Amino acid sequence: MIFTGKSLFVFLVFILSIHLLKAQEQESEEKLERHNIEIFNGITTKKGRSLYTLGMDYEYRLRNRMIALGLMTDYEFGHDNKRSELLITPTVLFYPYKGFKIFTGAGIAFEMLTPKQRRSENAEEEPAETFMLFRIGTAYDFELSKGFSIAPTFSVDIDQELVAWVYGVGFTWEF
DSSP states (O other): OOOOHHHHHHHHHHHHHHHHHHHHOOOOSSOOOOEEEEEEEEEEEETTEEEEEEEEEEEEEOTTSSEEEEEEEEEEOOOTTOOEEEEEEEEEEEEEETTEEEEEEEEEEEEEOOHHHHHSTTTTTSOOOEEEEEEEEEEEOEEEETTEEEEEEEEEEEESSOEEEEEEEEEEEEO
16 A cells, blocks of 8 residues: 555644644643544445445543544445445544544545456556545443443545445443
């Protein structure tokens, strides 16, 4: 996979913002669980088709615990002649009430060709695409035990051509 200048720029801005925000924070007397890793299992619906989607997300809660910075990565598995896509989206998350969260971000989607598609004679005519997207969504973390929760999730991905509905369940570990 070749990274474009746009994707490298988004990644560097994300890393820099986490570093700067972390450097500005002072150590709290109280131990706060600020890191959250989530495995997402769901469906993406677009153009009347449903695609299995698997994702891994990371978020870092800031000192006030109502705001977090995150990175969402999703892989939409294509079927038939549909190409798979890898989505990478830096996000800002807002927690207005307990486990309820609202998130938004701008990211990049990489269209992935299967080996069969690469060998086809139309591969040169229809190259894999990379495009920007905007994501907005919501979820609610239901705590199962200390540090572990399950989160029904719904989001909308908007790019220059279409709107995709993403829904599923996330399994989270907070540490």
